[in-house]
Amino acid sequence: MASTSRHTAEEGDVVLRCFDGVKVAVPVALARQRSGLVAASPADTVVHVPGYVHGTVVAKVVAYWYAADKAGAPFDAAFMAGLKHDALVDLIHAAHHLGDAALFDLFRFRP
Amino acid sequence: MAGSAVLRSPLSVLLYILAAVPATAAATPTDAAIDEAYAHLVNLTANQEYWAERAEAAHAYNRAAYQTDPVAVVQRFNDGVHRATATRSRSLAHRARGPCTATNPIDQCWRCRRDWARDRKRLARCAMGFGHRTTGGLAGKFYVVIDPSDDAADLVTPRKGTLRHAVTRARALWITFARDMVIELCQELIVSSDKTIDGRGAQVHIVGAQITLQNVRNVILHNLHVHDAAAHGGGAIRDSQHHWGVRGESDGDGVSVMGSSDIWIDHLSMSSCADGLVDAVDGSTAITVSNGHFTRHDHVMLFGASDAASKDREMQVTVAFNHFGKGLVQRMPRCRHGFFHVVNNDYTHWLMYAIGGSRNPTIISQGNRFRAVDDSRFKEVTKREYTQYSEYKNWVWKSQDDLFLNGAFFNQSGGQNERKYDRLDLIQAKGGQYAESLTRYAGALNCRVGRKC
Numbered sequence: 001m002a003s004t005s006r007h008t009a010e011e012g013d014v015v016l017r018c019f020d021g022v023k024v025a026v027p028v029a030l031a032r033q034r035s036g037l038v039a040a041s042p043a044d045t046v047v048h049v050p051g052y053v054h055g056t057v058v059a060k061v062v063a064y065w066y067a068a069d070k071a072g073a074p075f076d077a078a079f080m081a082g083l084k085h086d087a088l089v090d091l092i093h094a095a096h097h098l099g100d101a102a103l104f105d106l107f108r109f110r111p
Numbered sequence: 112m113a114g115s116a117v118l119r120s121p122l123s124v125l126l127y128i129l130a131a132v133p134a135t136a137a138a139t140p141t142d143a144a145i146d147e148a149y150a151h152l153v154n155l156t157a158n159q160e161y162w163a164e165r166a167e168a169a170h171a172y173n174r175a176a177y178q179t180d181p182v183a184v185v186q187r188f189n190d191g192v193h194r195a196t197a198t199r200s201r202s203l204a205h206r207a208r209g210p211c212t213a214t215n216p217i218d219q220c221w222r223c224r225r226d227w228a229r230d231r232k233r234l235a236r237c238a239m240g241f242g243h244r245t246t247g248g249l250a251g252k253f254y255v256v257i258d259p260s261d262d263a264a265d266l267v268t269p270r271k272g273t274l275r276h277a278v279t280r281a282r283a284l285w286i287t288f289a290r291d292m293v294i295e296l297c298q299e300l301i302v303s304s305d306k307t308i309d310g311r312g313a314q315v316h317i318v319g320a321q322i323t324l325q326n327v328r329n330v331i332l333h334n335l336h337v338h339d340a341a342a343h344g345g346g347a348i349r350d351s352q353h354h355w356g357v358r359g360e361s362d363g364d365g366v367s368v369m370g371s372s373d374i375w376i377d378h379l380s381m382s383s384c385a386d387g388l389v390d391a392v393d394g395s396t397a398i399t400v401s402n403g404h405f406t407r408h409d410h411v412m413l414f415g416a417s418d419a420a421s422k423d424r425e426m427q428v429t430v431a432f433n434h435f436g437k438g439l440v441q442r443m444p445r446c447r448h449g450f451f452h453v454v455n456n457d458y459t460h461w462l463m464y465a466i467g468g469s470r471n472p473t474i475i476s477q478g479n480r481f482r483a484v485d486d487s488r489f490k491e492v493t494k495r496e497y498t499q500y501s502e503y504k505n506w507v508w509k510s511q512d513d514l515f516l517n518g519a520f521f522n523q524s525g526g527q528n529e530r531k532y533d534r535l536d537l538i539q540a541k542g543g544q545y546a547e548s549l550t551r552y553a554g555a556l557n558c559r560v561g562r563k564c
Contacts, residue, residue: 019175
């Protein structure tokens with residue numbers, strides 16, 4: 001199984017496991033704060049991501065979590081501006097299945 | 112567990128080899144016999160490891176295929192039925208009824224087209240319900256089966272042109288048949304991923320042993336006669352292009368689905384098998400069984416083999432447009448865990464019961480027609496196996512818009528569906544009175560090239 005973890009899973013980490021075998025380790029506090037899927041099962045250290053979300057997309061979402069944790073609204077705007085259409089669709093799909101309401105809301109149309 | 116690798120104790124295997132050596136004075140086992148025993152052990156061990164790896168990979172896909180909002184799938188299905196039948200009603204007002212009548216949305220997708228044989232793969236767009244993502248061999252080439260044989264000598268290296276060769280290839284394939292044929296399997300037929308077995312244009316009978324889908328995904332079985340499958344003792348059988356191994360005893364189901372997802376079983380005529388007609392176990396999910404014709408059998412459909420198998424909580428199955436006919440006894444289906452949408456089927460005959468379960472399945476029965484037999488003991492559609500009311504009262508078994516004839520009744524239980532929705536959001540099933548027309552062309556069809564099917 002390939003792994004794109006930023007680091008090996010440690011004591012305080014939750015492992016997000018995707019259908020294609022990719023495992024992404026995330027600090028439990030960050031994961032619980034951002035992801036409704038992780039928050040819904042606090043006892044689990046391995047959480048399976050439903051809905052055919054590819055591991056590479058989950059890794060991108062986690063990278064965004066790290067970056068957005070420090071930056072703020074200006075980072076979100078720059079992040080959105082840099083996305084191509086396919087990446088946008090993948091991220092919306094991933095945000096939905098990970099239960100990340102904040103990331104999902106970024107993609108809402110605002111007049 | 113059916114199909115699992117058999118690992119006998121090393122000592123018993125060695126003793127077997129020793130017993131087989133001819134008895135002579137002061138004889139010792141030969142090097143050849145020892146080598147053979149060792150090779151056998153190594154193969155068995157490697158075989159077990161191979162299946163464990165396949166099971167783990169398949170389970171990942173099964174989890175991915177799980178629908179977190181199954182009620183949405185139910186509604187999408189019902190909406191499809193309404194759109195299809197409404198269109199037909201409008202078209203009837205404008206043109207004469209022709210010889211081809213496709214009465215449900217799955218059939219309307221492909222049947223009433225003269226060019227169905229030139230556009231066979233259109234079928235891959237027609238799946239509905241929980242198996243709706245199934246495309247089978249859409250991405251692959253056609254493989255025409257020309258040879259109906261299946262010999263014991265060819266189990267490990269199947270002969271080119273046979274069905275066993277076709278289903279064990281690694282790449283996606285859309286498998287068709289050159290002519291009418293009876294394929295008498297001598298052992299279970301193990302199908303690999305991304306296959307369509309398309310029996311249109313020929314009368315294909317698969318008899319003698321079960322069709323096994325084990326730890327695979329994306330398989331369509333279409334327009335086949337499957338009957339008189341028997342249990343077999345197993346042995347060395349090829350299960351994919353790059354692996355063969357020793358198999359244990361097979362159950363003798365018609366179709367056995369184990370640990371697989373995105374499966375669509377459509378227009379099969381099935382009867383008289385040794386165990387179930389369609390069994391789905393070991394966490395299988397994203398399955399649709401549609402347009403089937405089932406007769407002369409006891410245990411028809413089993414979903415979930417063991418009360419202890421919590422993997423089966425992920426099971427999600429649509430059973431639609433099927434005809435459950437003469438000589439059936441029970442399990443149409445029997446469910447253990449998971450979510451089951453039983454919709455627009457025609458139950459004309461059951462003894463014991465039609466729909467059963469034993470471990471808190473969610474069963475949504477919509478738009479079916481249930482005609483009970485005359486015997487007053489068999490009027491109830493449902494059966495909770497080995498369970499008292501105090502336990503099953505919270506199981507969600509719902510009957511909506513079903514039609515009950517000859518005194519049939521459905522014993523409902525449980526509260527409302529988890530999701531709350533407004534009346535405008537709820538898409539009702541097509542009523543049970545339409546079940547007869549929706550299932551009129553259930554079973555294997557006699558399609559001819561160049562004519563509407």
